[in-house]
Amino acid sequence: MDGILVGTCSWTDRALIASGWYPPGRRDPEGRLRHYAERFPVVEVDASYYALPSRRNSRLWAERTPPGFVFDVKAFSLLTGHPTPRAALPADLRPAFPAQRGRGPGATDPALLDEVWQRFTTALEPLREAGRLGTVLFQFPPWFVPGARAEEVLGACAKRTAGWPVAVEFRHPVWWREDAYEATAALLTRLDFAAAAVDTAQGLPASVPPVTPVTSRRLGLVRFHGRSTAWGAGSKEDRFRHGYTEPELAAWVPRLRGMAERTERLHVLFNNCCGDAAVRAAETMRGLLGLPAGIAGGPMARGP
Numbered sequence: 001m002d003g004i005l006v007g008t009c010s011w012t013d014r015a016l017i018a019s020g021w022y023p024p025g026r027r028d029p030e031g032r033l034r035h036y037a038e039r040f041p042v043v044e045v046d047a048s049y050y051a052l053p054s055r056r057n058s059r060l061w062a063e064r065t066p067p068g069f070v071f072d073v074k075a076f077s078l079l080t081g082h083p084t085p086r087a088a089l090p091a092d093l094r095p096a097f098p099a100q101r102g103r104g105p106g107a108t109d110p111a112l113l114d115e116v117w118q119r120f121t122t123a124l125e126p127l128r129e130a131g132r133l134g135t136v137l138f139q140f141p142p143w144f145v146p147g148a149r150a151e152e153v154l155g156a157c158a159k160r161t162a163g164w165p166v167a168v169e170f171r172h173p174v175w176w177r178e179d180a181y182e183a184t185a186a187l188l189t190r191l192d193f194a195a196a197a198v199d200t201a202q203g204l205p206a207s208v209p210p211v212t213p214v215t216s217r218r219l220g221l222v223r224f225h226g227r228s229t230a231w232g233a234g235s236k237e238d239r240f241r242h243g244y245t246e247p248e249l250a251a252w253v254p255r256l257r258g259m260a261e262r263t264e265r266l267h268v269l270f271n272n273c274c275g276d277a278a279v280r281a282a283e284t285m286r287g288l289l290g291l292p293a294g295i296a297g298g299p300m301a302r303g304p
Contacts, residue, residue: 004260005070005134006286007042008278009223009271019276030064037065040282041295042072042134044269049074049139051088052119058126068295070134071127072167072221072267076120078113081153082141090119117160128164134267135165135194135219142171142206146180151187158191167221169196176209188215195220197259199252201227212255220263222256224281226272241274244281246288253288 010016011032026035036043045053045061053073061071078084086094096112127133138157144150154168168188170176175184188195195213199222202210214220226242260266268285270278286293 004256004266004268004289004291005040005042006268006282006289006291007040007044007270008282009044009269010046010273010278011036011043012047013273013278015273015275016279021276021279030060033061033064037069037294039279039293040286041068042070042267042269044072044074044137044271046074048120049077049082052076052090052116053123055123055126058123062126062130062132065132066295070132072134072269073124073127073136075136075138076116078116079120079157080138080140081144089116121160133165134265135167135221136161137167137169137196137221138193139169139196140171144170145172145174146184154187154191154193158193165194165219166192167194167196167216167219169198169221169223171206171208173206173208176211176213181211181213185213185215188213192216192218194218194263197222199224199227201229204229206233212259214259214262216263218264220259220266222252222259222266222268224268224270224272226274226277241277242272243274243277244270244272244284246284249281249285250288252285256289 008016012029016022017027017032022032022035026032047053053076076084077088086097089097093112093115096109124133124136144153157166170184174180185195192215194216197210197212197220198208199210200207212222224244226244227248228242256266256268268282270281270285272278272281
């Protein structure tokens with residue numbers, strides 16, 4: 001059992017940079033990543049959702065972080081059926097990308113989709129080769145609901161990512177409601193996809209149940225989005241604005257330990273992007289779990 005790795009969902013978030021968490025002399029791109037990697041063993045690459053990553057950046061990320069540090073990379077928006085602006089594509093692909101005709105990967109020209117997949121996977125090769133690819137996160141939109149079409153999309157994703165570590169987060173709450181839970185868990189287990197458990201505000205139409213499924217023996221994933229009542233609506237800042245209290249985090253400790261007992265490694269990531277709220281919450285959770293800072297935080301903290 002490799003253990004529990006605690007980190008955040010970005011090290012380049014503008015609110016974090018503006019918060020002053022990065023000290024003077026370490027506020028350039030290289031300095032920020034090195035500073036972050038001295039304190040946490042894992043980070044999520046959020047920018048890859050908005051634009052295709054590059055091999056150069058993947059190589060630099062691996063070079064600028066210590067052995068054992070890993071990156072969870074969020075899949076490009078087009079690969080999960082989210083609306084994707086033409087400007088998000090490389091310039092040479094934009095002429096082949098008309099206005100999207102519908103929702104989902106099936107709304108995109110197959111040849112263009114093949115090319116985007118190829119570029120995305122090629123860009124991640126330096127991380128894979130260096131052993132730094134923690135997982136690739138496919139975050140599906142709120143309109144992606146259980147059914148034959150969804151299973152077809154997930155199956156196609158599994159074929160394209162064969163051999164990769166993959167995690168899936170569903171944004172529609174029906175996937176993890178009581179009457180669908182077993183079928184959802186069985187589907188992801190069959191595909192060897194790690195299920196992303198989430199912490200969000202409850203009681204809202206878009207609230208995903210706070211369940212803790214473990215569907216892969218390689219990896220478990222928990223993403224703390226904050227508990228804003230604007231979840232599912234409002235601006236990004238409104239949706240994710242929340243400062244976790246120690247009691248809120250402490251309630252998760254036995255659940256995290258239980259998940260870690262069922263998988264080789266558990267990634268615990270904070271996405272409450274409001275100033276330095278995510279890094280502070282990650283530091284608090286690390287302390288509650290009894291983990292030291294940095295890569296040494298890998299071995300799982302056991303209860304008394």
